[in-house]
Amino acid sequence: MDYKIAIAKGDGIGPEIVESAMEVLDVIGKIKGHKFIYKEAPVGGFAYDLYGDPLPLESIKTCKESDSVLFGAVGGPKWDNLPGDKRAETAILGLRKNLETFANLRPGYLFKSLKDASPLKESIIGDGFDILVVRELTGGIYFGEKGYKETENGKAAFDIEIYSEMEIERIARIGFEMAMKRDKKLTSVDKSNVLESSRLWRKVVEEVSKDYKEVSLNHMYIDNAAMQVIRDPKQFDVILTSNIFGDILSDEISMITGSIGMLASASIGKDKKGIFEPIHGSAPDITGKGIANPIATILSAAMMLKYSFGLEEESKMIEDGVAKTLEEGYRTSDIRGDGDWIKTGEMTEKIIKTIQKM
Ligand code: NAI
Ligand code: MG
Secondary structure, three states: OEEEEEEEEEOOOHHHHHHHHHHHHHHHHHHHOOEEEEEEOOOHHHHHHHHOOOOOHHHHHHHHHOOEEEEEEOOOHHHOOOOHHHOOOHHHHHHHHHOOOOEEEEEEEOOHHHHHHOOOOHHHHOOOOEEEEEEEOOOHHHOOOEEEEEEOOEEEEEEOOOOOHHHHHHHHHHHHHHHHHOOOEEEEEEOOOOOHHHHHHHHHHHHHHOOOOOOEEEEEEHHHHHHHHHHOHHHOOEEEEOHHHHHHHHHHHHHHOOOHHHOEEEEEOOOOOEEEEEOOOOOHHHOOOOOOOOHHHHHHHHHHHHHOOOOHHHHHHHHHHHHHHHHOOEEOOOOOOOOEEOOHHHHHHHHHHHHHHO
């Protein structure tokens, strides 16, 4: 079959890692007889430089007309001083909003061969952990009213955290659905001891849980959760949380899996179309050196095959290819611990060779 994929490479290491993922997709396509048809959608600072807009209408159109979107990363020091609405990062927020991808799935699991790369002790890791963070993506403080006002202490800035019952309910349902497919355990993370929006969050999650009696639900405050993922990550299956808490918590979880360069994500909504992207940013400090870890983006492409196209077997081939390559001891320089240090292109090649041999 043919699948149309919008390619939003973005800035920094974005183009390097997205190209790696496209190479892997093409190999899968060849083996399994699929054709992936790519159309570029300029985003971020790259698009700003070309068109004066980090998310041009034409790019939104390309993404809307495609079956799915593969996204690299946006932003970098070159564009840091632009006004808020022109910043490169508005591209990803705007795209999520435009495609109504309100749920962000961020799997955080430890590859068996990377136990030594986790900063956690062997006694904590045991036989590994497998967490799925389900993060609300189009609401909360990132999208609430923001601005400046005069106070008795002078100029002040504000950002409002706001969630409607509808927004909480639809993300909670995704969380419970995911838990049903996994270990049937859901931890909802909030700060309901302090925040009104969190108290509503907790109430709605409790309501939704009545439709999922098989899933065991517990609630945890964000500060405690930040500690618990380090103390005992094995206690978690699905973590359901808000936009800002999920952003921070999933970066933290990435580190206990060995590197931020390993973690994929899927942003999904009502239909099968999604935005698939690594959780990391554009890594300006290593851009152009050819050393970026392409695995997070390659695994994001694998998630796309599964969620958007229903290609479970093809998705698994990529995951297995990555796992086996890591088992052979190959690592990019961001992964802690011992191994054979290789660059972006070599890692991509090793993964492709492994897939071809399977
Ligand atoms: P970052 O994730 O880009 O980098 C953090 C650290 O991790 C850096 O030392 C970087 O070299 C390293 N790193 C990240 N990905 C890597 C990979 N694949 N391989 C090897 N090392 C990797 O976060 P930072 O530095 O806070 O942000 C840089 C820029 O990216 C900023 O402009 C930020 O706004 C933007 N950003 C964009 C995101 C997106 O497009 N979705 C998400 C997060 C940040
Ligand atoms: Mg982040």
